[in-house]
Amino acid sequence: MVLALLLVAVSAVAQQGLGTLRQARVEESKKQAVLAAEAAAVDAMEQLVSDPTFEGPVAEVEMDIGATYSATILNNTTAGGGTQFASNGAEVPEGCAYILAQGEMGTIRRQVGVLVTRGSASALGIAVGVGGLVDMSGSKRIAGTIKANGDIDLSGSTRIEPLDSSGQLLSSKAISVSGSTRIDDTQDVLARNGVSGNIRGAYEINGSDTSVSTEPFINDYRTTNSLLSGEKGSVLPNPDPTVLLAGAIIYDDDGDPLTTQGPASPDDLNLGGQVHYFPYGLDFSGSSTITGPGTVVVGGGYPMNFSGSSRIAQVNLVAIRGSYNGFPNTPSNDASISLSGSSRITGLVYAHDGVDVSGSFRLEGLVIAYDSVTGNFTTSGSTRIELDSTVLADIPGFEPWADGFGGTGGIPAGSASFGVVSWERL
Amino acid sequence: MKRPSGLTVIETLIAATLFITSVMVLVGLYPASARAARQSQGHLMATYLAEQELEFARGRGFDALTDFGNSYELEVRNNGATHEITFTTTVTVKEIRAGLKSVTVTVDYLAPDKFNRQLKMETYVGSTTPTS
Numbered sequence: 001m002v003l004a005l006l007l008v009a010v011s012a013v014a015q016q017g018l019g020t021l022r023q024a025r026v027e028e029s030k031k032q033a034v035l036a037a038e039a040a041a042v043d044a045m046e047q048l049v050s051d052p053t054f055e056g057p058v059a060e061v062e063m064d065i066g067a068t069y070s071a072t073i074l075n076n077t078t079a080g081g082g083t084q085f086a087s088n089g090a091e092v093p094e095g096c097a098y099i100l101a102q103g104e105m106g107t108i109r110r111q112v113g114v115l116v117t118r119g120s121a122s123a124l125g126i127a128v129g130v131g132g133l134v135d136m137s138g139s140k141r142i143a144g145t146i147k148a149n150g151d152i153d154l155s156g157s158t159r160i161e162p163l164d165s166s167g168q169l170l171s172s173k174a175i176s177v178s179g180s181t182r183i184d185d186t187q188d189v190l191a192r193n194g195v196s197g198n199i200r201g202a203y204e205i206n207g208s209d210t211s212v213s214t215e216p217f218i219n220d221y222r223t224t225n226s227l228l229s230g231e232k233g234s235v236l237p238n239p240d241p242t243v244l245l246a247g248a249i250i251y252d253d254d255g256d257p258l259t260t261q262g263p264a265s266p267d268d269l270n271l272g273g274q275v276h277y278f279p280y281g282l283d284f285s286g287s288s289t290i291t292g293p294g295t296v297v298v299g300g301g302y303p304m305n306f307s308g309s310s311r312i313a314q315v316n317l318v319a320i321r322g323s324y325n326g327f328p329n330t331p332s333n334d335a336s337i338s339l340s341g342s343s344r345i346t347g348l349v350y351a352h353d354g355v356d357v358s359g360s361f362r363l364e365g366l367v368i369a370y371d372s373v374t375g376n377f378t379t380s381g382s383t384r385i386e387l388d389s390t391v392l393a394d395i396p397g398f399e400p401w402a403d404g405f406g407g408t409g410g411i412p413a414g415s416a417s418f419g420v421v422s423w424e425r426l
Numbered sequence: 427m428k429r430p431s432g433l434t435v436i437e438t439l440i441a442a443t444l445f446i447t448s449v450m451v452l453v454g455l456y457p458a459s460a461r462a463a464r465q466s467q468g469h470l471m472a473t474y475l476a477e478q479e480l481e482f483a484r485g486r487g488f489d490a491l492t493d494f495g496n497s498y499e500l501e502v503r504n505n506g507a508t509h510e511i512t513f514t515t516t517v518t519v520k521e522i523r524a525g526l527k528s529v530t531v532t533v534d535y536l537a538p539d540k541f542n543r544q545l546k547m548e549t550y551v552g553s554t555t556p557t558s
Contacts (some may be wrong), residue, residue, distance in 0.1 A: 024466035028473045032547055035480065039528075039550035046525045046552040064520075064530060065548040125487075166487060186485040203486060213489065 026108070032067050033110040034425060036103025040069035041114045041423070044099040048116065052077060055097075071101040077117075088113065088426065096421060111426040125166020127387035128367045129236055131219040131375035132354065133173075138380055144387030145170060149216040149372055152191070155179055162187055163387050172216040174207070190214050219370055225400035236370055237350070239397025241324045244297060246396060248277035271296070271315065275396060278304075279324075281332075290315050292347070295395050299324055301332040301353070310343045316365075316395050319351040336374075348391045348398070351375070357383065365391045465537055467502045468511055469545065472533040476547040479515050479531045488553045491519045491527055511535050525553040 044058045055075035062068045075097045076084045084092045090113050092098040099114040127144025128134065134152040143163040146152065147170040158181040160167050169175055169189045177197035188204045189195055192214050195207035215233035223240040227233075269276065271294020281302030290296065292314030298304045301321040319335040335352040342360040349355055349367045353374040359381045365388050369375035393402035433441070475498060483491060495516045502509045513535045520528045530548040537543045 020466040021462045021469070024469040024473070027470060028545065028547075031473060031477055035547055035549035039548070042550045042552040043526060049525065049553070063548050063550075064528065065546050067548065162485075162487075168490070186482065186487070186490075188490055203490070 029105045029108045030110065032065065032105040033103045033108045034112070036063060036067035036069040036105060037101045037110045037112040037425075038103070039063065040071040040101035040103060041099050041112050043069075044071040044073050044101060045114070045116060048073065048075075048097060067103055067105040069101065069103045071099055074098045074100075086113070090115070113422075113424045113426050115421040115423075117421050125163065125387060126366060126389070127163070127166075127385050128377055129217060130367075130369045130377045131217055131236055131372045132369060133376050134171075135376065135378045136383060138382055140379070140383040140385075142383075142385045143167065144366070144385065147217070148172070148377075149219070150376070151176065153177075154181060154197075158182065160184070160187070166387070168213070170214050172214050188213070219372060219375070223397070235401075237368055237392065237398055237401040238370060239318070239320070239395070241299070241320060241322055241397070244318070244320075244395070244397035245275065245277050245299070245324050248275040248297065250277045250279065269296070278302075281305075283307075284310070293394070295347075298335065301335045303332075303334050303336045303338060303353075304351075305338045306340070306343060308341045310339065310341065310345070312344070313346045315345065316348040316391060317345070317350065318348070318395070319353070321352045333374075346388075346391075348395060354378070357381070361385075364388050464502050464507075464509060468535060468537050468543070471500055471502065471511070472513060472535055472543070472545040473547075475513050475515055476531040476533050476545060479517050479533075480529060480547060480549055483517055483519070483529045483531075484551055488525075488527065488551055491529065491551060493518055511537070522550065527551050 040058065043061065047054045047058060053075065055073050058071040058073065060068060060070040072087070074084060074086045074092050076092045076094055077097055082094055086092055086098045086100055088100055090098055092115065096115055096117045099116065101112045101114065103110050125145050126147055127142055128146040130148040130150070132148070133150030134146060134148045137155045139157045141159045141161070143161045145166040145168045146160065149172045151173045152169060152171045152175045154177045156179045158177065158179065160169060160183050162184045167184050167187045169183060171191040173191065174193040175189060175191040175195045177199055181197065182200045183189055183202040185201050186203055188206070189199055189202045190204070190206050190209040190211065190213050192209055193207070195205055199205055212232055217236040218227070218231060218233055219236040219238070221238055222235065223238055225235050227235065268289050270291045273293050275295045275297055278296070278298045279300050282296065282298050282304045284290070284306045285308050290312045292312065295316040295318060296304070297318045297320065299320055300323055304317060304319050317337055319337050321331070321333065321335045323331045333353070336354045336356065337349060337351045339357045339361060340359055343357065344362045346364045348365050349363060352370045354369045354376040355367055357379040361379060361381065361383045363385045367377055367385065369377045390402070392398045479496070495514065498513045498515070500511055500513060502511055513533055516532045518530045518532070522528050528548060528550055530546060533545045535543055
């Protein structure tokens with residue numbers, strides 16, 4: 001009896017130690033199986049990016065570590081498909097694709113289900129893309145990357161947060177900060193000609209960077225989102241004016257058919273989803289209202305000025321150089337956007353010759369100042385920018401950039417972008 | 427002649443030997459079991475560290491993914507005893523094809539049983555991989 005009790009005690013002690021060790025190994029295998037399933041989902045997503053019509057099984061892969069994975073895509077992105085159901089019963093609404101991914105490590109198998117939709121990815125993640133320099137003072141909070149071909153000068157409180165993995169500070173020249181500057185721990189601060197000032201956080205701060213991240217934007221006024229042979233970097237958006245203005249409503253200074261020259265000063269503007277073209281510039285006071293959705297374009301190299309309190313939702317502001325449709329016959333060279341007072345905008349703010357903001361500025365969209373010499377972005381006062389690059393998809397002439405700014409480091413032009421609706425471990 | 431009741435000396439000796447042997451085995455097994463428990467704790471910690479490094483790599487985003495490494499000193503506690511283990515992580519990034527990279531985390535550590543242990547985990551990161 002005593003002997004039996006002792007044997008039980010001995011085996012219990014032995015099993016306890018070995019059991020926990022076995023459990024730890026099982027835990028490792030479970031995690032690796034999940035990681036393999038996630039790798040399968042990622043692989044399948046990349047297949048969808050390169051071929052948006054892809055459907056069916058993704059070839060089984062054995063990873064270096066010995067785990068294997070496989071995945072199946074149910075593609076319901078074409079119109080008219082109605083709601084469909086994946087093999088595990090998951091609902092796949094029209095316009096979406098569903099990836100059922102499976103990973104195996106030893107005898108352990110795990111699954112991941114990912115529902116993706118087209119067109120909501122934030123592409124290259126540039127919240128502020130500038131051909132010239134960036135000079136921002138006052139308190140600012142930016143969700144997304146700031147990149148400039150010229151210097152970046154930040155004074156006052158600065159906080160840059162990652163959005164879809166992009167929250168970097170990148171300059172092809174130098175970066176200088178003063179005041180409290182906080183960058184997320186996973187993001188980089190990279191410049192080619194030095195980084196000065198005290199920066200908290202950041203994964204890497206490098207003032208002698210030579211990587212493609214700090215390769216200057218290509219901004220030679222090409223209207224295609226593609227690289228020439230041997231080029232590196234990414235192409236800053238530049239719309240084809242004939243596409244942008246093809247269906248535009250053209251205004252003169254009174255909002256009548258074009259007869260006279262001079263900046264227009266309309267009282268109210270209801271865009272009705274269209275492009276409204278002001279060939280000789282636009283002065284908009286705070287007492288006037290713009291109702292979106294739609295796009296306001298000033299051409300001929302004339303400026304667009306907003307003063308007072310501006311709250312404009314789903315409105316894109318575009319200032320371009322050049323003479324189109326015969327207007328204007330005496331082009332200027334100041335295709336800039338100036339916002340003073342309190343501005344709250346949802347959409348794209350785009351100018352060939354720079355964007356200047358004074359006062360409070362809140363933007364959901366992105367800012368692009370194009371030209372290498374005059375395309376500067378300057379702000380003073382409180383600034384908050386949250387990247388939403390999907391705005392590019394709705395503006396004629398900007399569509400080629402909706403999926404990224406092309407080239408190395410971006411999603412190649414012409415491929416599809418996919419955004420994740422849900423990512424579930426099953 | 428009636429045999430006296432009770433155990434003989436031989437029987438008593440055999441019983442005592444068995445009892446003592448069992449107790450010795452039990453006592454001998456206990457440290458081994460405790461060591462296995464500590465070892466499993468070390469293994470679990472290495473697993474969690476590998477997972478943490480992979481999450482960190484994902485957080486960096488596809489374009490910024492490069493090799494990196496870290497060192498962590500963590501304590502393993504078992505039955506009141508404390509052991510400090512140094513974990514060294516190495517993250518290796520390899521391009522599988524355009525838009526797809528393999529990320530492998532290797533965790534090396536000197537386990538409580540004084541043997542060098544290694545644990546590896548791998549996943550893929552794509553240009554469209556969400557970071558959260």
